[in-house]
Amino acid sequence: MAAATGAERSAGGLTAAQKILARASGRARVEPGEVVHPRPELVIIHDGYVETAYEQLTALGYGRVRDPERLVFVTDHEVAYTTPRAVERGRSIRRIAKSWETGRMFDVGRGGHGHLFPMENGLIRPGMFLFAYDMHCTNFGALGALAVGAGPEITTVLATGTLWTIVPHTLCVRLEGVLPAGSHARDVGFLLAHGFAEGTWNVAYDYRVIEFTGPGLQRLDLAARVALCSSITELGVANVLFGAPPPGIDTAGAPDFLSDADAAYEARITIDLAKVEPQVALPGGPERAAPAGSVAGQRIDHAFLGSCGSGMYQDFVDAASLMRGRSLPDGVRMFVVPGTTETARRLADDGLTQVFLDAGAVLLPPGCGPCAGGVMGPLGSGEVSISTAATNHEARFGAKDGAAYLGSPFTVAASAIAGCIVDPRSFRGSAR
Amino acid sequence: MAALVRRGRCHVYGDHLPLDEGIMPFRLAIQRVNDPQALIPHLFEGFDPGFRERVKPGDFIIAGRDFACGKTHIQGFIAMTALKMSVLCTSMPYKAMRRAVAEGLPVLVGCEGAAAFAATGDEIEVDFSTGGARNLTRGSVTQFPAMSPILRELAASGGARGALTAWLRDHPEQAAGETVKP
Numbered sequence: 350m351a352a353a354t355g356a357e358r359s360a361g362g363l364t365a366a367q368k369i370l371a372r373a374s375g376r377a378r379v380e381p382g383e384v385v386h387p388r389p390e391l392v393i394i395h396d397g398y399v400e401t402a403y404e405q406l407t408a409l410g411y412g413r414v415r416d417p418e419r420l421v422f423v424t425d426h427e428v429a430y431t432t433p434r435a436v437e438r439g440r441s442i443r444r445i446a447k448s449w450e451t452g453r454m455f456d457v458g459r460g461g462h463g464h465l466f467p468m469e470n471g472l473i474r475p476g477m478f479l480f481a482y483d484m485h486c487t488n489f490g491a492l493g494a495l496a497v498g499a500g501p502e503i504t505t506v507l508a509t510g511t512l513w514t515i516v517p518h519t520l521c522v523r524l525e526g527v528l529p530a531g532s533h534a535r536d537v538g539f540l541l542a543h544g545f546a547e548g549t550w551n552v553a554y555d556y557r558v559i560e561f562t563g564p565g566l567q568r569l570d571l572a573a574r575v576a577l578c579s580s581i582t583e584l585g586v587a588n589v590l591f592g593a594p595p596p597g598i599d600t601a602g603a604p605d606f607l608s609d610a611d612a613a614y615e616a617r618i619t620i621d622l623a624k625v626e627p628q629v630a631l632p633g634g635p636e637r638a639a640p641a642g643s644v645a646g647q648r649i650d651h652a653f654l655g656s657c658g659s660g661m662y663q664d665f666v667d668a669a670s671l672m673r674g675r676s677l678p679d680g681v682r683m684f685v686v687p688g689t690t691e692t693a694r695r696l697a698d699d700g701l702t703q704v705f706l707d708a709g710a711v712l713l714p715p716g717c718g719p720c721a722g723g724v725m726g727p728l729g730s731g732e733v734s735i736s737t738a739a740t741n742h743e744a745r746f747g748a749k750d751g752a753a754y755l756g757s758p759f760t761v762a763a764s765a766i767a768g769c770i771v772d773p774r775s776f777r778g779s780a781r
Numbered sequence: 782m783a784a785l786v787r788r789g790r791c792h793v794y795g796d797h798l799p800l801d802e803g804i805m806p807f808r809l810a811i812q813r814v815n816d817p818q819a820l821i822p823h824l825f826e827g828f829d830p831g832f833r834e835r836v837k838p839g840d841f842i843i844a845g846r847d848f849a850c851g852k853t854h855i856q857g858f859i860a861m862t863a864l865k866m867s868v869l870c871t872s873m874p875y876k877a878m879r880r881a882v883a884e885g886l887p888v889l890v891g892c893e894g895a896a897a898f899a900a901t902g903d904e905i906e907v908d909f910s911t912g913g914a915r916n917l918t919r920g921s922v923t924q925f926p927a928m929s930p931i932l933r934e935l936a937a938s939g940g941a942r943g944a945l946t947a948w949l950r951d952h953p954e955q956a957a958g959e960t961v962k963p
Contacts, residue, residue, distance in 0.1 A: 384931045409945050412957030500876075502883055505941050508955065509948050513931050515875070556875030585874055 362609030364519040365590045366558045369495040372604060373478035381518040381615070386511040391472065392419050393481040393496075394503060395463050396442055397426040397721070402482075403445045405504050415510035417450040421472070423463030424456050425716035427724050435724075461689035461715030464488040464657035465575070469691050475595065476606035480506045485657045485739055487582045490589040491574035492598060493606040497588070517587035518615035519558040519608070524565025526623035531774035533667065533757035534573035535659060535737065537620065538580025539628040543638035545584055552616040555585050560608060562592030565622045570596050572661035576757075579658025580635050583740045627772050630755035632741055641760050641772040649754075651734035651746075652683040652765035654705075655713075656720040659737030659758055660688025662695050668762035669704040671776060676708050678768035683710040684726040686718030708766070723747030735764045785887060785909040785928070785937045787867045788917075789839035791899045792825075792832065796845035800877065803828045804849060804857030814856060817863030824860045836864065841905060843895045844870040849877040858884040862940070867907065869895045869914075869925065882932050885940030891926040898923045909933050 363371070363378065371379045373387035394402060399422055406414070414420060422442060430436045439457060446454040453472075460466040464485050467473045475493030479486070484498035497514060499506055506512045522541065528534070545554040559581060561574075569577070574596075578589040592608060594600045608614075629644055631637040654668050665687065677683055685705045687693035693715050696702045702712060711726070719726040720738040727747030728734045734746060734753045741753035754770060763776035801807040806823050814820060825832040842848075842861070848870035849857070861868070862885045869892040873881075881888050887909055899905050903918040912927040928936070935944055949955060 384929045386931075406945075407957065409942070410949055410956055411945075413955040415955065500880075502879065502941060505945060508945050513935070585876060587875070 361613050362611035364558065364612040364614065365493075365560065365606055365608045366495060366517055366519055366588065367612075368605055368608075369476060369478050370514065370516050372476075379516045381516050381613075383516045384513050385516060387478050387514055388511050389479045389506065390419060390477050391421055391467075391479040392416070392503070392506050393421045393423060393463055393467070393479065393486065395426050395483055396422070396424045396438065398482045398503070399442045399445055400438060402504050402507060403449075406508060411508060414449050414507040418452040420449065420451045420507070421453045421463075421467070422446055422451055422455065423460060423466075425462045426721040428457055428714045428716035429725060430457070431724060458690065458714065461687070461692070462657055462660055462717060465660055465688040466691065466715075468492050468571070469689055474603060475598065475600050476604035480512060485579060485582055487578045487586070487589050488575050488657055490578050490591065491571055492595045493591065493600070493603070495588055495590070515556070517556050517558050518553075519560050519590075519612070520552055520554065521592075521614040521617040522559055522561050523563035523617065523619045524561055524569075524622055525563055525619060526565055526621045527568055528622045528625055531759055531772070532622075532625045532627055533759055534569055534576040535580055535757035536625050536628045537622065538577050539630050539635060539638035539755070540625060541620070542581050542584055542630075542636040545581070546636035550616075550618045552618060556587045557615065558588045558590055559586050560590045560592055560614070563619070565620070566591060566593050570663055571598070572659075572663035575661060576658055576664075579656075579739055583635050627757060627760050627774060629735070629760060629770060630741055632743075632752045632754060634742055635740055635755060641756060641770060642775070644754070644770050645772055645775075647754070647770040648733060649681060649735050649764060649769060650732040651726075651728050651736075651751075652681060652761055653686065653719050653726065653734065653736035653738060653746075654684070654758060654761055655686030655688060655718045656736070656738045657688070657717070658739045660686065660692065660715075662692045664737065664758045665692070665696055665701055665705075668758040669701045671759060671762040671773060672708045672766060673704050674707075675766045677710065677765055681765060681768050682726075683708070683765045684713050684718055685710045686713045687715045690715050710765075719746045728753060735761050735770055737761050785933050786906065787839060787841070787865075787887065787909070788904065788906040789841050789867070790837060791841045791843050791901055791903050791905055792829070792835070793843045793896050793899065793901045794829070794845070795896075796871075797847045797850055798828065798844055799851040800849050800854050800857050801851050803851075805854070805860065807854075810852075810854035810856050815859060817859050820856050820860040821863060824857065824864075839865050841899075841907070842866060842868045842870075843892075843899060844868065844873075845896065846871045848873040849881065850874055853877050853880050855880050855884055858886050862886045867909075869907065871895070882936050883941040885936055885938075885943065887928065887933070887936040889925050889928055894923070895925070909936075
């Protein structure tokens with residue numbers, strides 16, 4: 350929470366975050382460090398928090414939320430009800446949606462992951478400002494939208510239609526070069542998270558917008574952008590944005606959502622994509638990155654493809670490219686979780702679902718999959734997992750004494766087939 | 782706007798004091814204990830065993846960089862707020878700062894040199910609207926960054942809960958009426 354400097358207060362260029370927050374706050378210009386009250390176009394809450402928010406506001410005497418038409422309920426944390434309590438929760442959420450006159454309700458089997466399907470169905474648009482309950486809403490930065498994870502303070506947004514927000518500084522990460530075969534945007538994210546946490550560049554990252562720019566962006570599709578957004582979010586960054594329009598998205602008519610050429614970035618660093626090798630995040634957090642080869646041979650019991658960070662169509666194309674015609678070894682169970690119902694449909698139409706089923710993997714319904722506390726496909730005591738989950742903190746997928754590694758779709762697919770962690774570049778798994 | 786001036790004795794700590802096991806035992810966060818009276822006896826228990834006997838309502842925590850780091854469990858903030866404590870620190874993670882203020886805990890960040898300004902046991906008075914601070918024990922004064930008026934108002938009026946109560950008072954059309962009960 351640093352105050353804006355004198356230089357920034359002069360009429361210099363603006364970052365994308367400044368532009369979007371100024372617009373949402375009804376201001377011509379806002380400066381990093383300022384406290385503003387932006388009005389969101391949407392407010393998104395997932396099935397894990399709707400009841401709590403309702404109970405809290407009801408206890409205070411509220412019967413109505415401020416802007417029900419902007420409110421969106423998504424169902425991604427517990428999609429296939431596995432307990433009587435989950436059935437009851439679903440029933441309760443539907444009643445709350447009715448009581449609050451919630452604008453949009455995406456129930457079980459409708460939409461999928463709330464950090465992915467709103468980018469497919471047009472709910473999220475470039476330049477938009479929104480609040481969400483969950484921190485991984487930073488995904489929407491891939492599309493040029495600024496989404497702020499309000500956490501428990503989402504109740505304030507529901508009641509008042511806004512929430513105090515400090516305009517964040519922006520850190521510019523210039524990407525140069527091209528990723529080598531076998532490396533993935535997810536690996537870039539792990540390396541960045543590691544470098545931030547270790548102080549490699551001696552830059553502040555807490556509550557900073559990380560903005561990717563440079564020629565390296567050109568070869569990164571929307572799924573790659575989402576992977577970058579997701580893999581650094583858990584560090585506590587404010588948001589993740591990009592210095593070029595989202596690939597394949599029509600931005601005609603969108604408000605200005607890109608930083609000015611002379612924007613006042615707080616710091617700049619450069620990453621050479623050509624030097625990025627496949628990484629894994631060791632158990633404990635995405636920032637605990639290490640070369641995949643350094644833990645090669647680590648036996649695994651459990652593998653999982655999907656989550657908000659790697660649940661888009663291209664992620665499964667990447668994984669299937671290594672799994673086609675191959676089988677999982679005995680003792681390895683693998684869960685494949687398409688991020689959205691639309692992605693699930695495309696995977697089925699294009700024959701990719703069959704590739705995973707033929708390998709012996711289990712297809713789970715669109716949503717968070719095991720990453721939401723292991724309510725589906727959990728990790729057992731003493732077991733080892735490798736996955737594309739959003740994070741791998743202790744007990745994230747179930748057992749507290751399970752060991753959860755993270756990797757790219759390439760690394761997870763190759764490791765699942767090998768039965769142990771492998772560097773996907775050296776993967777030579779035997780075909781059936 | 783409500784003034785926010787606090788006077789109390791200091792407890793001075795260093796950098797990187799974590800929420801879990803530093804400010805409050807992790808088990809109380811996991812158990813989601815939210816009763817201030819159950820939490821207060823455990824405040825700073827693992828880090829400063831003498832704190833429980835020493836602390837008095839209105840006291841200040843003076844800390845260095847990265848105060849309240851780690852997972853943002855709120856139990857420590859609940860206990861400190863109930864004791865009407867305040868925090869001066871060099872820095873704290875943004876999310877922790879938000880949660881502290883949302884619980885109603887006055888926090889001043891950017892207080893470089895606070896540890897040199899006061900020692901544990903010194904009595905100080907801080908005006909959060911100006912950042913002006915007096916060490917009554919030493920007879921010295923210093924200037925810290927002021928607390929944003931919006932955050933100060935929030936902390937002074939009982940945090941997010943107090944603000945929501947006030948909002949409903951001003952917007953009776955949002956009060957519960959004939960709604961469907963889940």
